[in-house]
Structures are given as structure tokens and as C-alpha cells.
Amino acid sequence: MTHDDTIAAIATGAGAAGVGAVRISGPKAGDIARAFLGRDPTPRHAHFAAFRDGDGELIDRGILLYFPGPHSYTGEHVLELQGHGSAVLLDALLRRAIVLGARLARPGEFTERAFLNGKLDLAQAEAVADVVAATSEAGARAALRSMEGVFSARVDELLAELIALRVHIEAAIDFPEEEIDFLADPVIGANLATLCANLDALLVETRRGVRLNDGIAVAIVGRPNAGKSSLLNALAGQERAIVTDIAGTTRDVLRETVTIDGATLELADTAGLRDSDDVVEREGIRRARAQLERCDVALLVTDEAHARDDLAFFEGTPAQANRIVVINKIDLAQATAHRAERDGHDTLWLSARTGDGLDALRAILRDLATAGAGDGAFSARRRHVVALEQVRDHLERTADALHGSHAGELAAEELRHAQQALGEVTGAYSSDDLLGAIFSSFCIGK
Numbered sequence: 001m002t003h004d005d006t007i008a009a010i011a012t013g014a015g016a017a018g019v020g021a022v023r024i025s026g027p028k029a030g031d032i033a034r035a036f037l038g039r040d041p042t043p044r045h046a047h048f049a050a051f052r053d054g055d056g057e058l059i060d061r062g063i064l065l066y067f068p069g070p071h072s073y074t075g076e077h078v079l080e081l082q083g084h085g086s087a088v089l090l091d092a093l094l095r096r097a098i099v100l101g102a103r104l105a106r107p108g109e110f111t112e113r114a115f116l117n118g119k120l121d122l123a124q125a126e127a128v129a130d131v132v133a134a135t136s137e138a139g140a141r142a143a144l145r146s147m148e149g150v151f152s153a154r155v156d157e158l159l160a161e162l163i164a165l166r167v168h169i170e171a172a173i174d175f176p177e178e179e180i181d182f183l184a185d186p187v188i189g190a191n192l193a194t195l196c197a198n199l200d201a202l203l204v205e206t207r208r209g210v211r212l213n214d215g216i217a218v219a220i221v222g223r224p225n226a227g228k229s230s231l232l233n234a235l236a237g238q239e240r241a242i243v244t245d246i247a248g249t250t251r252d253v254l255r256e257t258v259t260i261d262g263a264t265l266e267l268a269d270t271a272g273l274r275d276s277d278d279v280v281e282r283e284g285i286r287r288a289r290a291q292l293e294r295c296d297v298a299l300l301v302t303d304e305a306h307a308r309d310d311l312a313f314f315e316g317t318p319a320q321a322n323r324i325v326v327i328n329k330i331d332l333a334q335a336t337a338h339r340a341e342r343d344g345h346d347t348l349w350l351s352a353r354t355g356d357g358l359d360a361l362r363a364i365l366r367d368l369a370t371a372g373a374g375d376g377a378f379s380a381r382r383r384h385v386v387a388l389e390q391v392r393d394h395l396e397r398t399a400d401a402l403h404g405s406h407a408g409e410l411a412a413e414e415l416r417h418a419q420q421a422l423g424e425v426t427g428a429y430s431s432d433d434l435l436g437a438i439f440s441s442f443c444i445g446k
């Protein structure tokens, strides 16, 4: 797709010098380059130029880089003007570029054009925004890998396997007399099983990618007055949750995002998960349960007397979530802070009030947040996990269909849906709404 308009924006942090630059993309980028330089720019060559306004007045001196399409970030002609980075001068440069025929770019419009011109797929384009927004080094590195296409390559491999299987099954439908024989071919079942196994492996890595991108979701559970709010406050280092001596005061799920050594932790304090007649409290409990169902780590806050009974609070946490038992209020029990495995659970003794033992908990959470960050880990978004889970559902239904009547047609239909869901990850199939939602969340100049 080619655009007939030329866009311009200030891209801070971009450019070789790491200072601000004005980035221009579109058919007029070459003309604008000539206007600034006074002659034809050499492609991909750093020109030192005097940037002047319409009256010949000097705006700034800097580097002019011209990338003729299609060998550019957007696939269009791209011009980058790197000045001294002052916001005022960059603004003057941008205004001049607009007088010369460009218009202001919308947020994410450069990357959107790169996507539309086939320079990046959708998962890579999203990773551009994630690189920019990364709050941890591990997260930034993972996002960079996704931007380079590591995640997309995995999705494409799966797509190729899926298409091969689809072709096989569609062929069976085309020969109705032999359909039964075709579908009974053990190769189909074996290929489907391999596909499911590969998808499951990718799902595990994609979930890890979301954690690297968004941080881990930690749900704090336990009976009222166990010290959940106090622990949240202690970890957050700010007074956020309401701490009182009256049972049941934490009526809602309170969220707090904490960054520990570059790992992002999303904490959720939950209302004591107990039956209640109080409407507000019931709503809190409902949300707490929902939070629990999607957490990466469940922290049970309890004390020595209740520890065993309270293990029931872990019910409802996902199978893959890490479970940690916190024996709180050791200052009252005159116990020492330590960590041990008890009843099969990683258990920590600490005091939310004095802060004794809190560092050990922080270290554990930090390690969980960055677990598996090396080894080619890539970043991902929740929407990718949702899409892959849909693929999983369709594959399961494909397997079921193969054993029933109208096997070929039903299986083919499920595989078609599976392919579509998989294609949504990289944007092979995407609605305008989805693209709008993704690119509008970018910052301007990207």
C-alpha cells in the first residue's frame, strides 16, 4: 500500500546521536531533503547541513539522512534531520518540513506505514512500542527480540504446519468417495498432535513474554486481618491500601504496580475471600476471585496458627501460578525471618510491620518476574495469548471432529478458524479496529 501524503514528527530518542530528530516519510521526503540540503542527497549518507527556514535564516545545523524507499523503516522515502535536540529548534524544523509539504504524523503512524508496507508484521510493530515503553532491561531485550521477528518466526512456523494439515484435510473433502480412507490416515492424527504440542510450547513462551512485558500479576490472599494490606503497602513503599483492625475493610481489589530492580510487579490486594452478606464486600470478593484466576503468583498471607487451614485460599489459582506462603507478624511471635519449604509450599517468615524478611520476598518476586528472560526469550502481549488459546480450542475441536460424522468438513472448518486466529497474531488477518487500537497507543514519531 502506498500513501500519497508525507508525514513528519519529532522523534525523540531516535537517530544515531540519540538526540531528538525530525522524521519525515512519504513521497515528498526527497524534495524536502533537497530543499534543506540545496542539492540531491546521497542515499544513506550522513550529510552535515545547515537547516534554514523560508527566509534563509538558520534554524540549526545538523545531520541529514535520506533513505529512499523501499529500503527504509516505513518502506517509503524517509528523511531524518538530527539537530541539537532542543525542543524549540526541533519544533522550528518540523514547522519548516510542514511548509515544504509534510503533515503532522499521528501516533504510531510511521510504524503503521511500515506494517502496511510489509516491513514489519503486527507482532513486530507492537514490539516497537514495547521496546519504547519497557521499564526493565530484561523486558527491553525481550521486546527487541520480538521486534527482530523471533516471536513472529515461531508463529509462522506453526502457521506453515497448520496450513499443511489443512491442505491434507481439504483434499479429503474433494474426494468424497475416499474421504474415510484419507481421514483415517494416521499421518493426520500424528501431525495434529505435533501441531498441538508445538502450540502448547509456544503458549508457555508467549505467557512468559507477557510477563516480561507487563510484569507479573501477584495476587495477595488470606483471611481478614492477616496483614495483606500491610504487606502490599510495605512492598509498594507507600500508604495505599487501607489498613485497619476491623475485619473486612479491604472491600475492593487494590492494585499497585511496583518495580523491583527492573522487574515490574503488579500487586492486587484482595478482600478476604469469605462468604459475605454485604453487597459491596461481595463485589470485592468477586473481583478478588477473578484476579486470582489470572495471577502469575499467589501470595498467601497468614500466621502460624492458621497456616494449614489457610492453604484453602490458594484454590482457584491457575495451575501454572507460583504459590508462596507468607507467615506474617513474626515480630509478635518473636520468630526470625527465614525461608523454608513446608507442606510442599515455599514458605517465608516475615513481618510486614517491621519490614524484617521483606527483602527475601522482594528477591523471590524479582526472580519470578525475570525468570527465563535469557535464552532468546521474546516479549508478547495478552492479545497474543488470547489468540493462541483460541487456536488451541479450534485444534481440540478438530481432533474431536475427526472422530465424528462429516469429519472432513467439520475438521476443515475448525482448522480454517484456527488459521485465522493464528493469523491475528502477526496481522495476516486483522480488522481496522484492531489496527486502530494498536497504533493509537504508540507515541508520536514512532
Ligand code: GDP
Binding pocket: 222, 223, 224, 225, 226, 227, 228, 229, 230, 231, 242, 243, 244, 245, 247, 248, 249, 250, 328, 329, 330, 331, 332, 350, 351, 352, 353, 354
Ligand atoms: P488485611 O485485612 O489482611 O489486609 O490486614 P491489614 O494489613 O489490614 O492488617 C491487620 C492488622 O494487623 C493491622 O492492625 C496491622 O497493623 C497489623 N499487622 C499487619 N502486619 C503486621 C505485622 O507484621 N506485625 C504486627 N505486629 N502487626 C501487623
